[in-house]
Every structure is written in structure tokens, then in C-alpha cells.
Amino acid sequence: MRIRNGLRRVGDLPTTKAGVERAFSYFTAGVRLGTVAQMVPAVQLGAARSPHASAYVACWGAAALAAVAVSVVTLVRRRPPGTVVSVLDFALACALLVLGPLVLAPGDRFGTWVAFQPGYALSVVITAGGVRGLALWAGSLLGVAVCYLVYLGGEVGGDMISTAVGNVLTYVVYALVARMFFGYTRRIAHDADTSRARAAELARREEERRARVMMHNGVAVMRLLTEQSHGAPRSRLVDQAEVELRRMRSYLRGRGPDGRAGDDARAYDDGAGDEARAYDDGAGPSAGLVALVERSCDRFADLGVVALLDLGADLRIPAAQAEALERALDSLLLNVRTHARAHEVVVHLDGGEGWTLSVHDDGVGFDPASVTAGVGLREVVVGELRRRGLGVAIESAVGEGTTVTVRSRAGTETGPPAERDALADAS
Known part of the structure; x- marks a missing residue:
């Protein structure tokens, strides 16, 4: 019943600028909390297999805490993260990618949520589509791509090359789609407000x-x-x-x-x-x-x-x-x-x-x-x-x-x- 009421509440949002930003806040919270939900089942296994269990747990905790904090902030502010939050969000995603090879066991960088860092970075890329500044968005996306290459390190070889390239392209494609989604929806809301006025x-x-x-x-x-x-x-x-x-x-x-x-x-x-x-x-x-x-x-x-x-x-x-x-x-x-x-x-x-x-x-x-x-x-x-x-x-x-x-x-x-x-x- 609560889920049904929540969906009805989202469906009843006004088609105004404020309503669209509120819908974006729900979208952002959903993506970030959904990512945390996917990270949870593998945390115990990841800590057990990590060469530095405490460091792995610390990185996992930082990612989960940041995802929850961003979700709460967006829901309270009723709009997507602003410039400062987005910069910190991208910085954490890049840091986790760079630290990934140190806290993951050899061979765990692909294929499971034990290696949560790429999935977390993808959630940041998707939800950052609402950032107003184009330069900030493009620069941050480039930074995530570079850090992902660092994350791969010497693990890339043979059949894994196509997987690595596909993952990089996933960042780019999802970032572009999210950007277009946020921009076009805001334009519709602006036109609707103008028409109503x-x-x-x-x-x-x-x-x-x-x-x-x-x-x-x-x-x-x-x-x-x-x-x-x-x-x-x-x-x-x-x-x-x-x-x-x-x-x-x-x-x-x-x-x-x-x-x-x-x-x-x-x-x-x-x-x-x-x-x-x-x-x-x-x-x-x-x-x-x-x-x-x-x-x-x-x-x-x-x-x-x-x-x-x-x-x-x-x-x-x-x-x-x-x-x-x-x-x-x-x-x-x-x-x-x-x-x-x-x-x-x-x-x-x-x-x-x-x-x-x-x-x-x-x-x-x-x-x-x-x-x-x-x-x-x-x-x-x-x-x-x-x-x-x-x-x-x-x-x-x-x-x-x-x-x-x-x-x-x-x-x-x-x-x-x-x-x-x-x-x-x-x-």
C-alpha cells in the first residue's frame, strides 16, 4: 500500500519547473539507493577476499554513506544535487576507482558486485545529468573515464579488452542519455510554465x-x-x-x-x-x-x-x-x-x-x-x-x-x- 501511495504521489506531481525538479530528486534517490541495495549482498564476501579488509570496508562504507547522503539531500531540497555536491560526488567516485586495485583481490575487478566501484561510479554519472554546468559535467565524466582506466591497470588483456571498452562506453552513453533526459524534461516544464502564464x-x-x-x-x-x-x-x-x-x-x-x-x-x-x-x-x-x-x-x-x-x-x-x-x-x-x-x-x-x-x-x-x-x-x-x-x-x-x-x-x-x-x- 505504501508503494502504491508513493507511486501515486509521484504521478500527481505538477508539470511545472518545481514539479520536474522534485521528480528528478526521486529519480536521483532511486538510482543511488538502488545501487546501495546491489552493493549490500557482496560486502561480506568482498571483505573476506580483500587483501586489506578494513580498507575495503572503509571504501564500501564511504560509497554507501555518500549515496544515502546524496539521496537525503536531494529529497529534502526537492531537486537534483547542486554543483558542490556533484563535484564531491565525482571526486569520491574517482577516488574509489583509483583505490580499487588496492582493496580488491586479483581477478575480482570484473563481473560481480564485490567490485562495487564501477557500479557506484555509473550511478554518479547517471544522476549527475542534472548538473547545470556543461563544463563541469563533461570534465567530471572525463575524469571518471580516466580513473576507470587506472582501475583496470594490468587486468586488461585478451578477451577482457572488449569488456573494458564496453564499460567505458557505458559511462559515456548513459551520461549522454541522462543529460538529454534532464535537459529535455526541464525544457518541457519551462514551456508548460510559460504557456500557463x-x-x-x-x-x-x-x-x-x-x-x-x-x-x-x-x-x-x-x-x-x-x-x-x-x-x-x-x-x-x-x-x-x-x-x-x-x-x-x-x-x-x-x-x-x-x-x-x-x-x-x-x-x-x-x-x-x-x-x-x-x-x-x-x-x-x-x-x-x-x-x-x-x-x-x-x-x-x-x-x-x-x-x-x-x-x-x-x-x-x-x-x-x-x-x-x-x-x-x-x-x-x-x-x-x-x-x-x-x-x-x-x-x-x-x-x-x-x-x-x-x-x-x-x-x-x-x-x-x-x-x-x-x-x-x-x-x-x-x-x-x-x-x-x-x-x-x-x-x-x-x-x-x-x-x-x-x-x-x-x-x-x-x-x-x-x-x-x-x-x-x-x-
Whole structure:
């Protein structure tokens, strides 16, 4: 059970830099303690056959103690050995190889764990793959190879040459593989951390954008309520404030701009009643386009809105587009009330191929090329509608009013780019 819990704990490590380093510490401890476990069964035989039993036991004890110490340090620090520990580790491995011929019996340098020195050196080479410094790693590997040749001494001859060469190549190959393993895994963790940070930043920006979209119209209505300088009846402003209040509450409760809570698709509901909810042939939630436009126009009856909607009597649009379009219409009419000083506003709906909705006022207009876009037109109107797959074009000139055209196909926008993209909203 403990083993199973331990494996589960390793499998649950986060895919972050810290998580990867923690996994490396487990790997290092496993390799080093595993080497000690392989050394244990032969220690008694090695001491009995050694010409210097006490020296053999001392060397064996130093190797075992170092392996346990490195394992404990890595587990406590939650990362592989650092530069200082690695240098000491390599130095001990080289010393044990050099001292090997003195403490081993003739003929014991190959084939068994009585000669633990080469195996111990290999465990050091493998776990040192996590050392950051390339020069330190390469120099230490070279030192181990040279000391192994000293360890072989006069024992190499005949058939043993191939074994000796193979052992040296084992050091090199395992060192390279471990180095690539450590380096590539760290790179994956770095990319994962970077991606998470980028995703978090994008999510923060998107949430800020959503907040601006959801709060913009409400803030504009509240400003009109406090200023009362535009001639709009207070009762109508209160009605609009209630609509915006419902939208803001929906947002604060976790529902998206399209009225959805998470991934749960819901019928479009602007608080006007059950008649605002409908389903289009079972394909999903939708709303009547004419009813949507009429609701917005009714909230701004004091502007003298002329609504010509007969050509779109049977049109329905998806709930997400309906929510965004009604919010955009409210924002446009709020701009007219606040800035345009218009005598008449004409809202025209054409239900030909696709559909086209235009809002024209005969107010003061503006120069799209010289006026900076504000939150209202930039985000609530253009940004949100284009995100919902609708095309938006704005035409305006100083003294000639403004026309905003919304189309059901995003690729059919008209007008010069400067007129479409240089959108103004002094609010």
C-alpha cells in the first residue's frame, strides 16, 4: 500500500519547473539507493577476499554513506544535487576507482558486485545529468573515464579488452542519455510554465474585456440618471437601469455575456419574460430579431426612433448573437442620446440574403479618421458583434450624422477600413 501511495504521489506531481525538479530528486534517490541495495549482498564476501579488509570496508562504507547522503539531500531540497555536491560526488567516485586495485583481490575487478566501484561510479554519472554546468559535467565524466582506466591497470588483456571498452562506453552513453533526459524534461516544464502564464494573462485580459462590455451601458445609464441633462424622462432611464442591472447581476453570478453559465447552453433571456425564449427547430436556443430590436427601441422612445422592421418579421438569430446585438443596440442608442444631438433615429431591418440591420441618426456625426475609439463602439458594438460572427460597418461625417450597419455575414462589411476601424465613443 505504501508503494502504491508513493507511486501515486509521484504521478500527481505538477508539470511545472518545481514539479520536474522534485521528480528528478526521486529519480536521483532511486538510482543511488538502488545501487546501495546491489552493493549490500557482496560486502561480506568482498571483505573476506580483500587483501586489506578494513580498507575495503572503509571504501564500501564511504560509497554507501555518500549515496544515502546524496539521496537525503536531494529529497529534502526537492531537486537534483547542486554543483558542490556533484563535484564531491565525482571526486569520491574517482577516488574509489583509483583505490580499487588496492582493496580488491586479483581477478575480482570484473563481473560481480564485490567490485562495487564501477557500479557506484555509473550511478554518479547517471544522476549527475542534472548538473547545470556543461563544463563541469563533461570534465567530471572525463575524469571518471580516466580513473576507470587506472582501475583496470594490468587486468586488461585478451578477451577482457572488449569488456573494458564496453564499460567505458557505458559511462559515456548513459551520461549522454541522462543529460538529454534532464535537459529535455526541464525544457518541457519551462514551456508548460510559460504557456500557463500566458493563458492566465489572456484569461485576465478577457475577463477585463468582458467586465468593460457588461458594465459600460450600465455606467452610461447611471451617469444619465445623475446628470439629468439630456431631456430623457427619468422613468425611462430607471427602466433601462433595471435592464442593465439584470445583465450585471448575471455577469457577477458567473454567467457569460451570452447568458450562459459555463458550458451549459441556455435559452436567451434578457429578463423580459418567457416570450423572449425560443428554440429554432430544435437546433438550439434562438430569439426573434424583430422583437429584440423593438425592445431596444422602446427603451429609447424619447429619441424619436423610427423602426422599419417589416422585412425581417420571421428572422431568428442564435441566443448568443441576440444578447450581443441587443446590448450593442442599447449602446448605440445611448451614444445617440448622450452625444449625437439628433432629431431622428432610423432603425431599418432588411431580411434579404442573410439580414442587415442599420441604425442611422441625423446628429452631429464625427470624423472616424481622427477620433479615438472608446469602449462603447470598440468593444460593446464592434468587438462583441464580430466575435459572434456578425459584420459591422460604421459611416459618419461631421454634421451629417452616423450610420452603423450590422450584417449576418462577417465578410460583407462595406466602407473604407479607416471608417470601419476608427470608431468613436466619447463615453
